[in-house]
Amino acid sequence: MKILVVEDDLHIQRLIRETLEADGHRVTATADGNEAAAWIDGQLFEAAVLDVMVPGRTGFELCTLLRANQEIPILMLTALGELTDKRDGFSAGADDYITKPFDPEExxxxLHAIARRYQKAAVPAIQFGDVTIDKRSQQLTIGTTRLTIPRREFELLHQLASFPGRVFSREELIEHVWGRDFMGDDRTVDVHIKRLRTRLHQTEAITIETVRGLGYRLEVKS
Incomplete structure (x- = not known):
């Protein structure tokens, strides 16, 4: 993968670069958020590792820029215990966080785990146990029961199921499902989640979890 790395601690940046290159990836790295923003405007990346606090554009701003142009795995770096950073990062569209100091292999x-989610998202039909979410037919199948559900509900479920374990804020779900021009409020998401949970009560394969103060994620039960 071609990976963008934005980290202003040059020791950590070098460690990340060397680890990713040893894993077979191509790395474009910078310590400056403004330089990274210029690259995002002119290049396509396949993944990104962004430190939250860098000179120029912050990691949050860069994450938002990437999400506006590319649907790629985004991993953010944050200081120990910074819950606010995590909340803001998930709102900006981050897939996951890793806390400093960290093991480079982790x-x-x-990144591999996030990339697998994106590969799953590209598959027309997503399956977890007895649940199948088929984008081609816009149908949800639970066991032997096939359900045709309202379009917005289906799109919301498909978005969550495409990236199991990833936290989506209400604002992000509205943008993905209803579009940026939606004039309602985020309670619309809550209403649709409640309806989906009612439909999914027949299965133990997946659940939609509320992440307090952040949003929602789809959990796959083993």
Whole structure:
């Protein structure tokens, strides 16, 4: 993968670069958020590792820029215990966080895990146990029961199921499902989640979890 790395601690930046290159990836790295923003405007990346606080554009701003142009795995770096950073990062569209100090191999493992989610999202039909979410037919199948559900509900479920384990803020779900021009409020998401939970009560394969103060995520039960 071609990976963008934005980290202003040059020791950590070098460590990330060397670890990712050893794993077979191509790395474009910078310590400056403004330089990264210029690259995002002119290049396509396949993944990104962004430190939250860098000179120029912050990691949050860069994450938002990437999400506006590319649907790629984004892993953010944050200081220990910074819950506010995590909330803001998930709102900006981050897939996952890793806390400093970290084991470089863990960073690689997490990127691989996120990348697998994106590969799953590209598959027309998503399956978890007895649940199948088929984008082609816009149908939800639970066991032997096939359900045709309202379009917005289906799109909301498909978005969550495409990236199991990833936290989506209400604002992000509205943008993905209803579009940026939506004039309602985020309670619309809550209403649709409630309806989906009612439909999913027949299965134990997946659940839609509320992440307090952040949003929602789809959990796959083993």
């Amino acid at each position: 960073l690689v493992f997490r």
